[in-house]
Amino acid sequence: MDHSGEEIRLPRSRQANERLHALIPGGAHTYAKGDDQYPEDLAPVISHGRGAHVWDVDGNRYIEYGSGLRSVSLGHAHPRVTEAARRELDRGSNFVRPSLLEAEAAERFLATVPTAEMVKFAKNGSDVTTAAVRLARAATGRPRVALCGDHPFFSVDDWFIGTTPMSAGIPAAITELTVSFPYGDLAATEELLLRYEGEIACLILEPAGHAEPPPGYLHALRELADRHGCVLIFDEMITGFRWSEAGAQGLYGVVPDLSTFGKALGNGFAVSALAGRRELMERGGLRHSGDRVFLLSTTHGAETHSLAAAMAVQTTYVEEGITERLHALGERLAAGVRAAADGMGVGEHVVVRGRASNLVFATLDENGRPSQEYRTLFLRRLLAGGVLAPSFVVSSALGEDDIDRTVDVVAQACAVYRKALDAADPTPWMGGRAVKPVFRRLV
Known part of the structure; x- marks a missing residue:
């Protein structure tokens, strides 16, 4: 050149x-x-x-x-990551039953992000953010989603894309169930929660963006969500690993109910994660007595070489x-x-x-x-x-x-x-x- x-x-x-x-x-x-x-x-x-x-x-x-x-x-082509993936390629990538690697990958993730108690892997960020929203709606019995309007992207799914200029193909009835709150403005957020009292299932936001969170903001938002019975969801697609190995929640010491990770987790390999409190996450499992939630069910979610890559990424971040x-x-x-x-x-x-x-x-x-x-x-x-x-x-x-x-x-x-x-x-x-x-x- x-x-x-x-x-x-x-x-x-x-x-x-x-x-x-x-x-x-x-x-x-x-x-x-x-x-x-x-x-x-x-x-x-x-x-x-x-x-x-x-x-x-x-x-x-x-x-x-x-x-x-x-x-x-x-x-x-990071050598530690590609070698971890390469070791799995000759052992098969997908089976009719879970592999032990899935448990090992979950243990590694929860050791890296100790604020979470359970985790489920998928392939892209949209799948896990939408699963978090569905889980919040199921847990609260409420229809509305409140998203932080300062974040440019949460999901390809209708609940979010309907709020953007590219809303073609999405019924207005779906978009009307999504409302927004401004980052850093607790008074405006509480006003929104009061306006839709008992209707908002969750607050979903990127915990930090181009500016640091205002002092005490995330802790106060945690309290606000609790006071109004909302699920607090952190989208850590970008902040995960780049802010700290445990994401923004680890850096700022605020524990969300649910959080989503991706991007840096696989160093280019397709892997994302929904993590959170056991009480909520288990609603998508087989060991509870309530209505079942179709949380995440992806044919390729536990592809072995991608999970091995994610484990290598986490090890590299911590050790290096x-x-x-x-x-x-x-x-x-x-x-x-x-x-x-x-x-x-x-x-x-x-x-x-x-x-x-x-x-x-x-x-x-x-x-x-x-x-x-x-x-x-x-x-x-x-x-x-x-x-x-x-x-x-x-x-x-x-x-x-x-x-x-x-x-x-x-x-x-x-x-x-x-x-x-x-x-x-x-x-x-x-x-x-x-x-x-x-x-x-x-x-």
Whole structure:
């Protein structure tokens, strides 16, 4: 790749994208991976990855951030994880009865997340968040779900997607049963609970986001849920492992009734988890006297090599201090990007946000407003410099030299950003249409 030239061309990736769109709706299996999220004709199609680097089908190598939408936190093809999975491949992956590995994986998970008493594994985050909601409704006998409106995504299922601009195909009667509360605002949340007194089954939220929880907020929310008879559900898809091995609940010392994990749990292997209090979880089992809850029943939920991978991930995190490394790398990157942006006079326009282990960036226009056009310009320059960064979420495979190289590329991108701000028009540097938000009503 020419790291200094003004142009970057990806002919093979372009052809591969056409092939993908002809066969797969959206051209990818996650909307966040769509080529509409990247500058026009600059959506690399990946050949392979190792550590913190990926190669596209055109032969270009990139330093990669946001690996696998935050799932590959140890880096691609991590030897401890791939070896654990490989050991199971010759032993069979799925049987007509449970394998002992399922008990071992559950024991390992509950030792890592000691705030939970039982766990059930699945393949993706949507399955387990929806199972948590169903369990809360069954336990309380209440129909409504209260979700935190500050979190962009909880599930592909109707109870959530009906609340987004992409609500086509979802009956209004279902969407009306979902209400929202603002993060950090206890008074507004209590007002919602009083407005729908006795109707709200659960409060579901990401326990932490781009800012730290207000002091005492999560503890007070725990008390509020108890006072109103609601189930408190923490979505730890992102915070799990990146905040601490035991997630945000472990870091902040607040025990939810139910919690959901995924992403980093498998380092790219398909595995997610619903965890929680025995009294609730057992309602989906065979050792209780109440109405049965169809909690989770997935043919591939206990696929042996994925569970072995998850066990290896947890061992690696604990033994190698991965969470601390993620924070150290993120702090180095955030400081470098901020210094580069300040140095080019765009420090108020290229803004790094979030916990060090989960950094994102905002691209603001000359009036300080979020801009997809400036994001397009910025991404284009990063790609030209060999940095694939829909976010600045780090993996532990990054080296300090990768971080320093990234900061150099960011500085070059910020120089172009400054020119666009001075012209009050990013169009000449966009190379085509602007990147688009995932959630929008029309294509």
